[in-house]
Amino acid sequence: xxxxxxxxxxxxxxxxxxxxxxxxxxxxxxxxxxxxxxxxxxxxxxxxxxxxxxxxxxxxxxxxxxxxxxxxxxxxxxxxxxxxxxxxxxxxxxxxxxxxxxxxxxxxxxxxxxxxxxxxxxxxxxxxxxxxxxxxxxxxxxxxxxxxxxxxxxxxxxxxxxxxxxxxxxxxxxxxxxxxxxxxxxxxxxxxxxxxxxxxxxxxxxxxxxxxxxxxxxxxxxxxxxxxxxxxxxxxxxxxxxxxxxxxxxxxxxxxxxxxxxxxxxxxxxxxxxxxxxxxxxxxxxxxxxxxxxxxxxxxxxxxxxxxxxxxxxxxxxxxxxxxxxxxxxxxxxxxxxxxxxxxxxxxxxxxxxxxxxxxxxxxxxxxxxxxxxxxxxxxxxxxxxxxxxxxxxxxxxxxxxxxxxxxxxxxxxxxxxxxxxxxxxx
Numbered sequence: 001x002x003x004x005x006x007x008x009x010x011x012x013x014x015x016x017x018x019x020x021x022x023x024x025x026x027x028x029x030x031x032x033x034x035x036x037x038x039x040x041x042x043x044x045x046x047x048x049x050x051x052x053x054x055x056x057x058x059x060x061x062x063x064x065x066x067x068x069x070x071x072x073x074x075x076x077x078x079x080x081x082x083x084x085x086x087x088x089x090x091x092x093x094x095x096x097x098x099x100x101x102x103x104x105x106x107x108x109x110x111x112x113x114x115x116x117x118x119x120x121x122x123x124x125x126x127x128x129x130x131x132x133x134x135x136x137x138x139x140x141x142x143x144x145x146x147x148x149x150x151x152x153x154x155x156x157x158x159x160x161x162x163x164x165x166x167x168x169x170x171x172x173x174x175x176x177x178x179x180x181x182x183x184x185x186x187x188x189x190x191x192x193x194x195x196x197x198x199x200x201x202x203x204x205x206x207x208x209x210x211x212x213x214x215x216x217x218x219x220x221x222x223x224x225x226x227x228x229x230x231x232x233x234x235x236x237x238x239x240x241x242x243x244x245x246x247x248x249x250x251x252x253x254x255x256x257x258x259x260x261x262x263x264x265x266x267x268x269x270x271x272x273x274x275x276x277x278x279x280x281x282x283x284x285x286x287x288x289x290x291x292x293x294x295x296x297x298x299x300x301x302x303x304x305x306x307x308x309x310x311x312x313x314x315x316x317x318x319x320x321x322x323x324x325x326x327x328x329x330x331x332x333x334x335x336x337x338x339x340x341x342x343x344x345x346x347x348x349x350x351x352x353x354x355x356x357x358x359x360x361x362x363x364x365x366x367x368x369x370x371x372x373x374x375x376x377x378x379x380x381x382x383x384x385x386x387x388x389x390x391x392x393x394x395x396x397x398x399x400x401x402x403x404x405x406x407x408x409x410x411x412x413x414x415x416x417x418x419x420x421x422x423x424x425x426x427x
Contacts, residue, residue, distance in 0.1 A: 018364060018395055020388060021374040023204075026214070028222045030198035035378065036214060037206040039371035043111045045207035046372050047118075047217060049125060050104040050379075052234040054195050056170035062179050063191045064170065066138065068096055068103035070188070073134040075127040080134060083120060092117045094124075100171050101313040101383065103195075111213055118220040125196050126225055130188045139180045146177060153258035153424040154323055156249060161260040161422045164242040165317050171239065194232030198225050202382075206375035239264070239315045242420070249424045257329040257425030261336060262319030263418065268311040268384045272409060274397035276309065276318075279406050281356050282348055283307050283339060284320055288355065290339050291320065301325060301332045313383065318413070326426035333421065343410040347403035360398045364391075 023035035053064045072094060073080045087094045092109035105125055109117045149155045159174040166172030198221070205217060241264055266273055277285070284291035284307030291305045305322035324332040367373055381390050 018368075018391055020368070020377055020391060021371060022388065023375070023378060026218075028198065028218060030222060030225055031227060032198040032201040032203055032221060032225075034203045034205065034214075034217070035375075035382075036209050037204070037371050037375045037378070038209040039206075039374070040208050043208055045109060045111050045114070045205060045209055045213055046375070047107045047109075047121075048104050048202075048204045048206075048375075049106075049121070050102050050202045050204065050383075051195055051200050052102050053100070053170060054191060055233040055235055056173070056237060058168050060182070060187060061173050062175055062183055063187060064103060064195075065098045066180075066183055067130075067188050067192050067195070068098040070130050070134060070138055071096055071105060071124050071128050073138070074129055074131045075123045076129060077127075078120075078123065083124065086120050087117060090116055094121065111208055114213060114216045118216060122220055122225070128192060128196075130185050130192070132185060135183065135185055135188070139183060142175075142180050143177045146175060146180070153251065153254060153256060154321070157258035157260045157422050157424040158321070160247050160249065160424065161262065161319065161420060162317075164244070164247055164420045164422065165239075165262065165264055166315055167240040167242065169237050169239050169315070171312055171315050191232075193228055194230055197227045197231070199227045200232065200234065204375050204379065206372045236314045245418065245420050247420070247422045248427055250427070251425050254326050254425035256323045257326045257423055257427065258321075258323050259329065259333060259336075260319060260321045260422040261333070261416075261419050262317055263415070263420060265309060265316040265318040265413070267316040268380075268390075269386060272413070273309075273311070274394045275401050275405060275409050276413060277394075278356060278360065278398055278401055279343065279409050280307050280309055280318070281360055282352065282406070283343060286356075286359050288359075290342075291322075291336065294339060295322065295324070295332055295335050299328070299331070299335060301328045301335070305332075311384065329423060329425065329427050333423075337416045340410070340414050340416045344407065344414060347407050350403070353403055353406075357398055361395065364395070 021037055021039055023037050026034040026036070028034060057063070072083050075083070078086070083094075090109065090113040092107060092113060095106040095108070097104050097106065105121060107117060107121050163172045163174050203217065203221065205213065207213075266276065281289065283289060284305060289306070291307060295301050295305050296303065301324045302322045305320070305324075307318070307320040310317045310319070320336055322332065368377070377391070381387065384390075
């Protein structure tokens with residue numbers, strides 16, 4: 001028997017190809033679009049109903065989120081408890097998610113229970129009534145949660161940053177207690193009828209989704225679900241960033257200061273986006289990043305710091321976020337500026353760049369563990385107006401972008417002088 005070789009490291013194999021499952025496409029007679037990802041052995045399916053949010057109204061800023069959150073609080077024939085009981089009885093799960101661009105209702109269920117669970121979902125997205133009692137509870141709970149959150153410096157810093165970057169839009173919204181109080185049932189019902197229509201719905205099915213599953217969804221959501229005459233406006237106002245670039249909210253007793261630094265940025269559809277993701281990963285996009293190595297490991301100013309890129313339908317941002325000791329807040333910002341300037345003046349060493357490439361490609365592959373994650377990758381491009389070649393270009397860029405090209409991107413996009421800087425705590 002040959003002994004184990006504990007000296008020679010295993011051979012490293014780079015990522016060659018990324019094979020993504022492509023969906024079957026179908027459109028229902030009422031205009032709802034359907035995408036089907038049929039794969040897997042388990043008799044399990046996830047069905048997402050995704051609706052584009054209606055145009056943001058600063059006078060009524062919470063309608064999109066409040067309507068989505070309260071969809072399961074009652075219909076004409078069922079109370080919130082009855083909806084929950086019917087779904088729970090079949091071991092299914094109903095989830096409601098609100099995002100800046102869209103709101104969705106997601107059903108997880110065994111395929112054999114589809115005919116029992118789908119009618120419940122249909123009733124929720126066609127006949128929700130937002131009962132006054134539940135609305136009063138929602139307002140009270142949300143106001144209390146907001147009061148608690150406003151005590152947290154990182155929460156306040158994120159709000160102030162988003163307001164500065166995205167202005168008076170759905171991306172910059174910062175709810176106030178009085179906004180919850182002004183919610184009323186009539187506005188919510190009107191919003192619901194305009195938004196939750198088949199013409200504004202994308203249905204994504206992932207799992208063991210054969211002909212019977214497709215037929216069940218089609219039969220349930222094609223019949224008796226029609227578009228209203230008053231179609232909701234899903235365009236969004238133009239983003240206008242603040243003129244003030246330094247925002248400081250003092251908290252005299254703060255032990256830590258929350259900092260958020262960044263700028264309006266390109267979206268996923270921009271040709272530089274993939275290269276900027278590589279640059280961002282070097283700077284603050286993973287645990288071994290430069291910001292972590294300097295500000296956490298070397299200086300000990302924080303438990304964690306990172307940078308990221310947010311890409312929405314109508315806007316984007318680049319940001320660096322951390323909570324640091326209040327007494328080292330200025331020093332931490334100085335180190336952030338230093339790391340940004342190093343990327344603009346020095347090329348990234350080959351060894352570091354190789355590590356980042358492998359991390360990014362490994363993360364992409366690691367995020368494809370089942371058919372539902374393939375559906376998520378599809379959503380990522382579909383709602384950004386992109387095709388599957390986005391992932392090919394992304395992989396090519398990660399593999400081949402040079403240190404000189406990354407330095408050029410840093411000089412083009414990283415202007416620390418003109419970044420927005422938000423500090424909450426002591427400065």
